[in-house]
Amino acid sequence: xxxxxxxxxxxxxxxxxxxxxxxxxxxxxxxxxxxxxxxxxxxxxxxxxxxxxxxxxxxxxxxxxxxxxxxxxxxxxxxxxxxxxxxxxxxxxxxxxxxxxxxxxxxxxxxxxxxxxxxxxxxxxxxxxxxxxxxxxxxxxxxxx
Amino acid sequence: xxxxxxxxxxxxxxxxxxxxxxxxxxxxxxxxxxxxxxxxxxxxxxxxxxxxxxxxxxxxxxxxxxxxxxxxxxxxxxxxxxxxxxxxxxxxxxxxxxxxxxxxxxxxxxxxxxxxxxxxxxxxxxxxxxxxxxxxxxxxxxxxxxxxxxxxxxxxxxxxxxxxxxxxxxxxxxxxxxxxxxxxxxxxxxxxxxxxxxxxxxxxxxxxxxxxxxxxxxxxxxxxxxxxxxxxxxxxxxxxxxxxxxxxxxxxxxxxxxxxxxxxxxxxxxxxxxxxxxxxxxxxxxxxxxxxxxxxxxxxxxxxxxxxxxxxxxxxxxxxxxxxxxxxxxxxxxxxxxxxxxxxxxxxxxxxxxxxxxxxxxxxxxxxxxxxxxxxxxxxxxxxxxxxxxxxxxxxxxxxxxxxxxxxxxxxxxxxxxxxxxxxxxxxxxxxxxxxxxxxxxxxxxxxxxxxxxxxxxxxxxxxxxxxxxxxxxxxxxxxxxxxxxxxxxxxxx
Numbered sequence: 116x117x118x119x120x121x122x123x124x125x126x127x128x129x130x131x132x133x134x135x136x137x138x139x140x141x142x143x144x145x146x147x148x149x150x151x152x153x154x155x156x157x158x159x160x161x162x163x164x165x166x167x168x169x170x171x172x173x174x175x176x177x178x179x180x181x182x183x184x185x186x187x188x189x190x191x192x193x194x195x196x197x198x199x200x201x202x203x204x205x206x207x208x209x210x211x212x213x214x215x216x217x218x219x220x221x222x223x224x225x226x227x228x229x230x231x232x233x234x235x236x237x238x239x240x241x242x243x244x245x246x247x248x249x250x251x252x253x254x255x256x257x258x259x260x
Numbered sequence: 261x262x263x264x265x266x267x268x269x270x271x272x273x274x275x276x277x278x279x280x281x282x283x284x285x286x287x288x289x290x291x292x293x294x295x296x297x298x299x300x301x302x303x304x305x306x307x308x309x310x311x312x313x314x315x316x317x318x319x320x321x322x323x324x325x326x327x328x329x330x331x332x333x334x335x336x337x338x339x340x341x342x343x344x345x346x347x348x349x350x351x352x353x354x355x356x357x358x359x360x361x362x363x364x365x366x367x368x369x370x371x372x373x374x375x376x377x378x379x380x381x382x383x384x385x386x387x388x389x390x391x392x393x394x395x396x397x398x399x400x401x402x403x404x405x406x407x408x409x410x411x412x413x414x415x416x417x418x419x420x421x422x423x424x425x426x427x428x429x430x431x432x433x434x435x436x437x438x439x440x441x442x443x444x445x446x447x448x449x450x451x452x453x454x455x456x457x458x459x460x461x462x463x464x465x466x467x468x469x470x471x472x473x474x475x476x477x478x479x480x481x482x483x484x485x486x487x488x489x490x491x492x493x494x495x496x497x498x499x500x501x502x503x504x505x506x507x508x509x510x511x512x513x514x515x516x517x518x519x520x521x522x523x524x525x526x527x528x529x530x531x532x533x534x535x536x537x538x539x540x541x542x543x544x545x546x547x548x549x550x551x552x553x554x555x556x557x558x559x560x561x562x563x564x565x566x567x568x569x570x571x572x573x574x575x576x577x578x579x580x581x582x583x584x585x586x587x588x589x590x591x592x593x594x595x596x597x598x599x600x601x602x603x604x605x606x607x608x609x610x611x612x613x614x615x616x617x618x619x620x621x622x623x624x625x626x627x628x629x630x631x632x633x634x635x636x637x638x639x640x641x642x643x644x645x646x647x648x649x650x651x652x653x654x655x656x657x658x659x660x661x662x663x664x665x666x667x668x669x670x671x672x673x674x675x676x677x678x679x680x681x682x683x684x685x686x687x688x689x690x691x692x693x694x695x696x697x698x699x700x701x702x703x704x705x706x707x708x709x710x711x712x713x714x715x716x717x718x719x720x721x722x723x724x725x726x727x728x729x730x731x732x733x734x735x736x737x738x739x740x741x742x743x744x745x746x747x748x749x750x751x752x753x754x
Contacts, residue, residue, distance in 0.1 A: 188280035188376075195277050198269075201324070208269035209324040 133161035151233025159241035190236025268321040268334040279379035288371025306344040329453035335392030339745035381407035423496035437480030444473035485517035488551030498570035503614025511607035544585035551578030556686035594663035596742035601656035608724035609645040630703030646691030655732040
């Protein structure tokens with residue numbers, strides 16, 4: 116679809132807004148509908164759209180496989196890390212109250228980082244699944260691209 | 261800051277942290293060291309928890325400092341601590357075995373992912389056992405199940421993919437049934453905390469949703485624990501999974517499902533509903549006897565060592581549920597002690613079978629002809645494990661069967677004693693089948709000349725064989741813990 120002018124222009128227009136919307140859903144998550152999972156999917160959808168229009172290789176240049184695999188592990192570590200931080204600061208596991216002097220602010224801080232972890236893992240997993248399916252039949256032969 | 265009050269959380273978090281860390285490390289060797297260290301740490305924690313609960317205390321841990329029943333509670337009593345010791349202990353023994361074992365069975369660039377999956381599987385199994393929240397059980401069940409499907413699919417035989425797919429379908433049906441049951445319980449009581457559901461259920465007016473929940477949970481959990489006739493996924497999964505995975509799953513996965521069943525029956529629904537007012541003991545008894553006889557007989561006709569042992573597992577699960585069907589303290593003791601003993605025995609047997617596979621190149625009995633002469637020590641270990649399956653005095657199998665017979669006699673059911681002895685004779689048949697092929701057949705010419713096995717394959721397997729004999733001679737730890745756990749479990753019920 117690289118040669119279709121309309122698609123290329125529309126995709127280039129859309130992708131920044133998709134990513135911006137993902138960030139809105141991410142940071143508005145604790146106040147309205149949304150959160151890390153939805154935002155992660157939307158952000159991954161932006162990259163998927165890029166891959167559909169400009170080709171898989173172009174998308175892999177921007178978001179390489181290796182980064183995707185790192186993301187899907189790092190998100191879980193961020194989430195669990197928040198839990199361990201609560202533990203080290205004298206609370207229970209995943210205790211947000213102790214993350215700040217003010218318990219309410221501590222809750223906000225805990226939710227922020229947990230949602231960040233979810234975002235990173237979910238967008239990583241979504242991209243990994245897309246890459247694997249999109250690459251099937253192309254670089255078959257057992258070689259992972 | 262002291263870590264002691266946080267042991268319940270660390271029990272799950274420690275292996276959980278190592279899974280993503282193993283992926284980030286991208287190196288099989290480093291991931292191996294990390295996950296093994298975490299498994300040993302988890303084993304130490306489980307022993308600590310076992311010690312803290314041995315006196316009958318119940319440890320409650322509020323995740324995120326949200327008090328139960330609103331927040332998620334981790335809850336350790338004698339039974340869960342005993343199962344935690346089994347699961348974490350088996351992981352700690354199997355992981356050192358993994359290194360050399362998967363070297364022969366799994367491509368090297370996938371090793372770090374294997375260890376990540378193993379850590380997730382361990383996390384899930386420990387989580388199911390320690391949590392006091394019904395929905396949390398489902399979540400951890402899915403974590404361990406999904407990791408298990410991947411681990412089984414890693415087997416080098418292409419049929420491993422079909423086996424994993426079959427288990428995925430059946431396991432998903434089981435998990436769906438479980439979540440429907442939990443949903444119905446939530447609908448009727450408005451809470452997800454197991455202890456809280458247990459106290460609220462008697463005040464529920466309409467009984468039909470509760471009975472439906474009980475039915476869904478029973479069928480779903482029995483699918484996961486492979487109770488006859490819901491065991492069809494198990495033989496293929498155990499046969500085609502990598503040897504180390506089979507050893508770990510056979511020793512832990514079905515046992516944790518038995519734990520979930522006990523937890524729901526005794527801590528949630530209550531003994532009177534399950535055993536007195538419903539025909540459940542009769543059904544359980546019938547299915548257990550069917551498992552003991554049919555699966556043992558089927559095992560005798562298998563032509564693959566791992567599949568033979570898998571069918572034997574189905575039969576041994578029959579003994580576990582048989583003890584449950586007695587609905588008495590001695591029966592429950594037999595159930596809990598056999599859960600542990602059978603885990604030890606099957607872990608040892610599958611690890612030794614993996615040693616034979618490493619040399620002979622396959623687990624088909626035709627390939628193993630004459631292996632007893634070629635590898636006498638390893639084959640002797642399998643016979644020792646087989647003696648425990650039969651229930652010969654001096655092995656853990658005898659201890660379990662002794663308590664089963666005691667429970668049957670307590671009920672005055674002599675014919676059941678005969679049934680237990682009769683099914684043990686069937687175990688003699690399938691163990692003898694291995695003995696005959698291993699010693700009385702000519703070894704095939706194709707066996708490699710270099711039959712030495714690395715120490716890391718032999719030592720863990722023999723450690724478990726030694727435990728099989730040790731706990732068969734000195735059962736104070738196993739029977740003591742099981743009897744205390746049974747007492748506490750029965751004390752909880754109304």
